[in-house]
Every structure is written in structure tokens, then in C-alpha cells.
Amino acid sequence: MAWKWESFAFAILAFAILYWLLNRYAFGPLFGMMEKRREMIAQQMKSASDNRDQADKLLAEQKKVIEEARKEAYAIIEQSRTMSSKQADELIQNAKAESNRIKEDALKDIESEKNKAVAALRGQVSAMAVMVASKIIEKQVDEKSQEELIDKYLKEVGGKL
Template structure:
């Protein structure tokens, strides 16, 4: 292979013409498309990054909302426990008060019945005393007979109870 200067210059000129044509008609649109593609990819990356940040933010908000809901549920349960304990205490106190009232009523009734029985017994003893006195007067008996008569009537009173 020999070096031919005219071929060399023609090749260089042809190369420069080809390069100028390629640059004008091929490289411009090709680089433009590549730039558009690069811009599109960069926009997609930015959009994806924004979406990721927004997703992280929403996830954090959801976690906070879930935590708040759990706390609220726990507070509701605690409030329900306190309310039920308070109601139970009130019911027990009412039951105790009612039992005390019923006991007091029963004691009063017993006392009243006892007083009535004592009064009836006194009336009966008074009546017996009057009867004994009248019989003593009727019989005009001696002391020994009088003691026997009193004992007899006391036994009768004791037996009637």
C-alpha cells in the first residue's frame, strides 16, 4: 500500500463533508432524541423520588393514626373498666343500704311485737292480780292458803305464755 496524497486529501474532504452532513442531519436529531430521552428519564426519576417521599409521608401519617386509634381504644377500655367498677360499687352500696334498712325494719317490728306481748302480759297479770285479790277477799283465807293461791295463778300465767 502506497501513500497517495491526492486520495488522502479526497478522503479527508469526503470525511469532513460526511461529518458535516451527519452532524446537520443525523447527529442533531439523534442528540436531540437522546437529550429528550435523558430529560424524560430524569423527570421519571424525579417523579419516582417525589412519589417515594409522598408514600413515606403517608405511611408515617397512617402509623400515627393507627397509634392514636390504639391509644383511643385503650383509653375507652380503661374508661369502661372504671365505669363498671364504679357502678358495681354503687350497686353494692345500695344493696348494703337496703339490707341495713330491712334489718332495721325487722328489728323495729320485733321490738314492737315484743312490746305488744309485754303489754298483753301485763294486762293479763293485772287481770289475774285483780282476780286473785277478789278470790282472796271472797275466801278470806289465811296466809298459807293465800301463798298457795298466788303460786297457782302464777303457774297458770306462766303456762299460758
């Protein structure tokens, strides 16, 4: 294979013309588009970074607000517990006081009824004693019959109680 000078010069001339045409019509717009693309990507990356920073700030704020809300909720729950505990204690105290009052009223009623029953019994016993005495006087009996009569009336009185 022989090397020819003319074909080498022709190849270099063709390459130079092709390079000039590409540089004139293809590389300029291509490099311009690539530069615009690079700027757009840089702008999008900056925008994404700003958005991420803003999202991080918002997330931190939301976490803070949620934590404050949680603390407030716990405080409200604790306040409700103490309030309900106080109300329960108050209700228990009121119930105890009411039961003591009812018990005292019942004891007073029982004592009153007891006194009435004792008074009625005294009246009946005295009436029976008078009746026994009048029967004894009517009957002029001996001592043994008198004891039997008293025992009989005492048994009647005991049966009526």
C-alpha cells in the same frame, strides 16, 4: 502456509461491507431498541422508587392512625373502668343504705311488737291478779293455801308467756 495478499484484502473488504450493512440495517434499530429499553427500565425504576416512597408514607400514616386508635381504645377502656368502679361503689352505698333502712324498720317493728306484747301481758297479769284475788276472797283460806294458789297462778301465767 503462505500468506496471500489478495485473500487478506478480500477478507477486509468483506468485513467492511458486512460492518456497513450491519451498521445500516441492524445496529441502528438494535441500539434504538436498547436505548428505548434502557429508558423504559429507568422509568420503571423511578416509578418503583416513587411507589415505594408513597407506600412508606402510607405505612407511616397507617401506623400513626393505628397508634392513635389504640390510645383512644385504651382511654375508652380506662374511662369505662372508672365509670364501672364508680357505679359499683354507688350501688354498694345504695345497698348499704337500704339494708340500714330495712334494719331500722325491723328494729322499730320489733320494739313495737315488744311493747304490744308487754301491754298484753300486763293486761293478762292484772286480770289474773284480780281473778286470784277474787278466788282468795271466795275461799277464805289460810296463809299456806294462799301461797300455793298464788304459785299455781304464776305458773299458769309463766306457761302462757
